[in-house]
Amino acid sequence: MALIVQKYGGTSVGNVDRIKNVAQRVAKFKMLGHQVVVVLSAMSGETNKLIELAKSIQKIPDPREMDVLVSTGEQVTISLLSMALKDLGLKAKSYTGSQVRILTDDSFTKARIVSIDEARIRADLDSGHVVVVAGFQGVDEQGNITTLGRGGSDTTGVALAAALKADECQIYTDVDGVYTTDPRIVPEARRLKSITFEEMLEMASLGSKVLQIRSVEFAGKYKVKLRVLSSFEEGGDGTLITFEDDEIMEQAIISGIAFNRDEAKITVTGVPDKPGIAYQILGPVADANIDVDMIIQNVGADGTTDFTFTVHRNEFTKALDILKSAQSQIGAREVSGDDKIAKVSVVGVGMRSHVGIARSMFKALAEDGINIQMISTSEIKISVVIDEKYLELAVRVLHKAFNLDQEPA
Numbered sequence: 001m002a003l004i005v006q007k008y009g010g011t012s013v014g015n016v017d018r019i020k021n022v023a024q025r026v027a028k029f030k031m032l033g034h035q036v037v038v039v040l041s042a043m044s045g046e047t048n049k050l051i052e053l054a055k056s057i058q059k060i061p062d063p064r065e066m067d068v069l070v071s072t073g074e075q076v077t078i079s080l081l082s083m084a085l086k087d088l089g090l091k092a093k094s095y096t097g098s099q100v101r102i103l104t105d106d107s108f109t110k111a112r113i114v115s116i117d118e119a120r121i122r123a124d125l126d127s128g129h130v131v132v133v134a135g136f137q138g139v140d141e142q143g144n145i146t147t148l149g150r151g152g153s154d155t156t157g158v159a160l161a162a163a164l165k166a167d168e169c170q171i172y173t174d175v176d177g178v179y180t181t182d183p184r185i186v187p188e189a190r191r192l193k194s195i196t197f198e199e200m201l202e203m204a205s206l207g208s209k210v211l212q213i214r215s216v217e218f219a220g221k222y223k224v225k226l227r228v229l230s231s232f233e234e235g236g237d238g239t240l241i242t243f244e245d246d247e248i249m250e251q252a253i254i255s256g257i258a259f260n261r262d263e264a265k266i267t268v269t270g271v272p273d274k275p276g277i278a279y280q281i282l283g284p285v286a287d288a289n290i291d292v293d294m295i296i297q298n299v300g301a302d303g304t305t306d307f308t309f310t311v312h313r314n315e316f317t318k319a320l321d322i323l324k325s326a327q328s329q330i331g332a333r334e335v336s337g338d339d340k341i342a343k344v345s346v347v348g349v350g351m352r353s354h355v356g357i358a359r360s361m362f363k364a365l366a367e368d369g370i371n372i373q374m375i376s377t378s379e380i381k382i383s384v385v386i387d388e389k390y391l392e393l394a395v396r397v398l399h400k401a402f403n404l405d406q407e408p409a
Helices: 017-030 045-055 064-070 074-087 119-125 153-162 196-206 213-222 276-289 314-326 347-352 356-367 388-401
Strands: 003-008 036-040 092-095 102-103 113-118 132-136 135-137 145-147 168-175 194-196 226-230 239-242 256-272 293-300 304-312 334-347 375-376 381-387
Touching: 003 017, 003 119, 003 153, 003 256, 017 036, 017 293, 036 119, 036 153, 045 064, 045 074, 064 074, 064 145, 064 334, 074 102, 074 132, 074 196, 074 314, 092 119, 113 356, 132 153, 153 314, 194 196, 196 213, 196 239, 196 256, 196 334, 213 226, 256 276, 256 314, 256 388, 276 293, 276 304, 276 314, 293 375, 304 314, 314 334, 334 388, 356 381, 356 388, 381 388
Parallel strands: 003 036, 003 168, 036 132, 092 132, 102 135, 168 226, 194 239
Antiparallel strands: 102 113, 135 145, 226 239, 256 304, 256 334, 293 304, 334 381, 375 381
16 A cells, blocks of 8 residues: 555646546545545636736735635635545545645745645545645745745645655646657657656756646655656556666666747846956846846956856846946946747756767757857756757757667667
């Protein structure tokens, strides 16, 4: 008998028939003797509807009241699933985040989990119940309802699995696992049997939408085994996200190609090459709460330097305006930008023990006439910035160059 936490996303509970399908799936695990905790998102599109309602009342909705509003979406699905399970003859109980007491800080709309009181859930499991918990939400010390940010139900599932010391946390979604890259771009993309937490964290941070990055961080920290599965297909083992030293790890040098279209770059040219110039450029950007990703600084022969960095495309205009306003103060010759770029990355723990990965990557891109504008590396990834129009070509070229359509030997 195992203790399993299952999380189902919005598309998995998008209507009554799908909720009944989830109930049937949960029932099969229960009939095998497992203890099951189910974490649910709101019905697909429901949270967006609630947000639009709020904005029709208040242009910038009050964060506390917004959390009270959007948390109701999950209450609908947990109650309906509990009814569906009872209709199948199972014992089931539904709980909101505050009823479980998923304690968070008081950062409304983006709260972080502090602790979980799992006593009530354990008692229900021991008495034979399936426990159904609302994802995405908790409660602060003052009793205010809080939410964890978009995609927060994944984090709820992982956090509950950690608190309960579950044997596995299963994330059910509309795909049947983690792929070497997006199959819509590369039809030959292959589902991975397993991937390390480090690799999944890189993939999530680089644009892969399969799992919310905070949930992967949480799982890695508390050593929770994660499995990504399809809620629409029966059978299949999905993708297990686990630890590098596990015997089941696939021995591939590169595990996947990640990409992100939401990139923009800003270049500040001809600034004095002196201590503190990087702070003078990035300080005002950070003060505006704008995240900076890749950074390149080149020293010129005339005592000046050029400084280039990337930001999310939604923050591009804001960051550009800030630096143009500060241009004379910084002493820059010019401030320019480009919001038609994309980032492509190769990811794999095998990079630690294999040389020549960068060479192979750059050679493959060069042979197809794809110019590299920026480069960033870590122990297990190499990222390049390219012209957005070459993004899909670059993904296909790199997928082929590293033989990702073939099972590892």
